[in-house]
Amino acid sequence: xxxxxxxxxxxxxxxxxxxxxxxxxxxxxxxxxxxxxxxxxxxxxxxxxxxxxxxxxxxxxxxxxxxxxxxxxxxxxxxxxxxxxxxxxxxxxxxxxxxxxxxxxxxxxxxxxxxxxxxxxxxxxxxxxxxxxxxxxxxxxxxxxxxxxxxxxxxxxxxxxxxxxxxx
Numbered sequence: 581x582x583x584x585x586x587x588x589x590x591x592x593x594x595x596x597x598x599x600x601x602x603x604x605x606x607x608x609x610x611x612x613x614x615x616x617x618x619x620x621x622x623x624x625x626x627x628x629x630x631x632x633x634x635x636x637x638x639x640x641x642x643x644x645x646x647x648x649x650x651x652x653x654x655x656x657x658x659x660x661x662x663x664x665x666x667x668x669x670x671x672x673x674x675x676x677x678x679x680x681x682x683x684x685x686x687x688x689x690x691x692x693x694x695x696x697x698x699x700x701x702x703x704x705x706x707x708x709x710x711x712x713x714x715x716x717x718x719x720x721x722x723x724x725x726x727x728x729x730x731x732x733x734x735x736x737x738x739x740x741x742x743x744x745x746x747x748x
Contacts, residue, residue, distance in 0.1 A: 607652060609644060614653035617645055621655040637661055667703045673711050674700060686712070 621643050625634055633639035640658035677696055680686035699707040 609652060609654045612644075612652045612654040614645070614655060617643065617653045617655040621657065625657060634658060639663075670699050670703065670708050673708050677711060680712075 621641065625631055625639075625641065630639055634641070634657045637658055640661040640663045641656065642659045643655045645653040674696060677686055677692075681688055686692065695704075695707040695710060698704040699711070
């Protein structure tokens with residue numbers, strides 16, 4: 581499932597145009613159901629051995645093909661089922677990595693690619709946490725490295741004792 585989700589995100593991201601068209605009225609994706617895409621999704625789910633997870637309502641998959649910006653295509657399995665998605669932030673981290681790569685601020689070496697693969701394919705929290713934050717210029721990097729600007733939930737510096745109980 582993670583491989584399928586990662587493939588869907590990568591396909592969607594790679595299919596996006598570099599230039600943005602003027603904002604159009606939102607499209608109700610349910611009107612974009614595509615029989616060929618649906619058949620392909622069902623075939624892949626079966627090939628991956630996930631058919632029983634879909635049948636038992638333990639897996640829900642929605643796939644939107646955005647390769648043609650003006651004509652999205654939709655395929656779903658248990659698409660109306662509410663599922664708790666604990667690894668959803670990893671998709672945002674992957675998107676952030678693509679943005680950094682596009683800007684030339686992400687080192688695209690074997691170690692980084694392996695880390696991204698483990699993060700998505702194995703749901704690695706360690707690799708998700710190791711992804712570098714977006715660069716916002718040399719000052720931001722210096723502040724992060726020195727700890728300047730770090731705040732505890734109380735709004736004070738972490739050394740203020742916020743969150744520590746004063747009772748024994």
